[in-house]
Amino acid sequence: MRLIGRLLYTTACAVCLVLVSTPLALVALPVGLAGGAILVLGVAGAVLIGQARWAPVRTPEQVNRGSLPGRVSPAFVRRDLAWPQYFAVQVALDVRAAAEHCRALVRRLWARPAALLRRPRVKRWWPLYVPVLAGQLAVSLAVAGGVAVVVLVAATVSAGAWLVGGTVVQLLRCADAGWQVVLRSRASCQHCYQLAAVPAYRCLGPHPPGHRLDGTDLHRDLRPGRLGVLWRRCGCGWLLPTTVLRASFSRRLEAQCPSCGERLLAGAGVVTDVRMPVFGAASAGKTQLIMSALVGLHGLAERAGVTVTPADDHSRQRYETYARLMAEGAAAAKTEAGAPPVALTLRLSRGPRVALVHLFDAAGENLVDQAQNARLAYLDHARSLVYVLDPFSIRRVRDEYAAGAPEVFVAANPATYDPEDAYNATVQRLQDYGVRTDRRRLAFVVSKADLLEKLAAGPADPAGVRAWLADNGLHNLVLAAERDFREVRWFLVSGLDSGPDGGLGPADWILAQEWRSHRG
Template sequence: MTDPELIARILGGLTGVVGVAVCLGYGLWRFLALALSAAWAAFRTEPPGGNDPRITPYTGPEPARPAYWSGQMWLDARFAGQAAALTVRYLLTRHWLGLVVRRRLLQGRNGQTGELAANGFGRLLLRLLAPGTALAALLSALLASVLLAGVALFFAVELALVALAALAAVLAGRAAERLWKLALGIRMKCPYPGCYRPFPLAVHLCPGCGAAHRELRPGAFGALRHVCRCGKALPSTLMTGRRGLAARCPHCDRNLPPAVGTTRVVHLPLIGGTSAGKTMLLAAMLDGLRSWSHESGLTVEYASPDDLREANTLGQSLNRTGWALKTQGGQPRALMLLVGHGRRRRLLYLYDPMGESFRDADTTRGQGYLAHADGVLLVTDVLAAPVVRRALHAGDTERAEAARPADLGPVETYAGFTGELQGLGGRRGRLPVATVVTKRDALDRLDSLPRPAEPVEAWLAEIGLDELVRALGHDFAAARYWVVSARAATGAGALDSERRRAAEPVLWLLSRTGLRVGGLVRDRPDAQARRDTRARRDTEGAQDVRDVQDAQVGHGEERSNTP
């Protein structure tokens, strides 16, 4: 072996030994430490709390910040990988090969300090170490890249698991809320005229800045909470407290009662002709529910301040004049009550439309709330029926006119809305109907007709309205009948028995939805009905005097939030 070959072998072996030693003893760990530090720095906001150019501001319609796991987490992971790769590249090309090897060792300078060696032997020795150092840099970069790739793969798997866990939490939160609503029969509908539209999720307002959040549910903005742009954390599910936020209808942007979305809604329209006594009956029902709440486990409260004001206005009008003002306007706003018994509650929507709303198919079709009806309160003024009017004698005719009969008879009113009810909702055959014969105080004074008595459907058939009874029994899933004097159930000196009877149709319809109030609705025997009739006759004269006195004084009974 010639001397040059031996020298080459010796130098090659020395280079390999130096390269491996420097790589394992220092270079590899230096590469890993700096690369991991750079990757970790990519997850920090610079400056803390300030605007980081790596964070892309969300400019969508929802005033919330997207959840970290839904997007920014992957961007940070990409930035971390890029930072680690750029660090390895910089250390290899710029620092080790460019600075340490080329500018220092090959120039006879110290690799760390850059100082020139004091003599020629020192400079020669440093130049001999340059190839080994370059080899160490290459080996360190290669091994560090392999190890960093393994770390990146492991980290990517962890991020995927985090994203899957968050997605599972989102799906579980939505499914739990959905199943809870299905189990309780909660379907949200707007109570306002011109809307009446269903919606899966209300618009919730941030209590900090008032921003409207349309997607406040588990999703890309958070599984358990959303963070508003103002920094306020908002609960994203009913279970975590979303029910405490103010809500609006997503279609008409009007305020909704707090119970919407947490309580099953029961829609009950009052159907009857003009002057049939719908508004008077509505007032009597409110007073009757209040009376029942004092004597039983029934709880009743108004769903919003607007409902309280509306009920107070109605009560004051009745106390002043003894009559309710004629319903004005187009479509009605639902009067909303929270009715509960035991642990169950219902959000009751009571609709009191104008009698003119059911004159023909077109106007009836415009009553969109009928599509959501859970039952029907059919307000029946038998004094408007032609067959009844023909049976009246001369004196009774004047008494009937004084009672302000409706413009349409009950058969005509029913025929005008029943077909459209089926067309709008498609489920008339599954609905119950509570038929309430009004103006019993006037009927009791008529000698031409038999006195109203139980069973009411038999009495209706006796006075010639058997066609109506047969139609109701055929078209609806269940039908019950009451005869009520709304005048005797409202105002000063109202009879508690008449108040409670006026509320029984509502309680019966609520019991059909699962609210356990059926025990409050009892069948009255004929003897009890006759006693109630005598008591009502004895108090009618005194009641009329008190009504006149109340009208002179102008005093109105103010309702509290609990009726």
């Protein structure tokens, strides 16, 4: 009986295989292939449209903590709080998530029928598993092929996006850098005196208070890159423009100094930046020179069709004080020793051309003392410097005229430091910090021309300043200045004169080199 039963069972299985399972398997193959393809498309679509909760998303917080590939320049500290470009990292996460989910679904497809087949009663009906097996194989092959196609398409599109996007990024960055080179634009901080090519920008969007306190709302590198090519999506949700040129005109951003975090002037990093550090011994007439230069620039602007305005409240108040003193013929107050350098900024505009002109005044004691002048970082970034020499501090002038005209020397209040020491202290500091002074210009100013005229002791005109200095024992200083700097221009100046014979003379010469022309 057992033999007959086995024969009947084998016959039934054979009939089932031929008449039922094989036709069903032939149907299951194309159905499985189509189902597998649809499965892959459905999973990939769910991931792409963001409906797959199991797909990881690279968030701005993760980017800010350093989870985005690629190195960050030390100058920018860390990645900004912003959504990364899709092809920077999210495409890889999406492809991996889609492949993992498809693999999990296929495993489930194989696991459930196999579990049923292990049951004793179900094992007897194994021929009916053949079409199921055919469907499983078809689905698995379709899913494997579909995932391979998704990976290939994603890799191809990503490569194209990187090629096009990388090219656009480099072009935009070059345009930014080219603009700054042509216009000599830099972001100049009036508080820490540092200079930056790329300002930091504070997003004015709806950030929590914690972001304001720890600087998370600060975008230190708004150049095109992994966080956006033309636009960037901040972590707060606001859309921000990239490139320094566009960011400087955005109402959603506020320029900040990347070094100290203080607010920068409007146009910083985009408009021409002219820095005029004035150095020399105490009582040499530096502040008086700056005072006459500020007032003189306003007068010159009216005649030349240039609009001149103080760039901030501090500069406005200082200009008003200087204008009043110049009108009264009074002298400027001496800069206090040990006090921070005074930075005054004017905004000059003529048509579309704009410049921020910074004049820096530090106490002569700070400049002569090497321990003090080490903090004067503004000296390092200037293309042109102004050295002020007090003629009454020259030994030969003092020996020859002091006894015969004591009242003039009292009015002159001569500088106590030797002119060569005052010059060498600052120039040596620049060279010690790696500044190529041979690429800089120097306006060499002999001050207090109005008092020299009373002695009939000075040069007849600025053209004779060099020879006059050499004749009065400063031949070595003259040679040192011409050796140390690329170009030296000599000036004879009265701080009480707001015209070309005052501080306007050297200031106008520097502006002619750095703003009105684009040479050197």
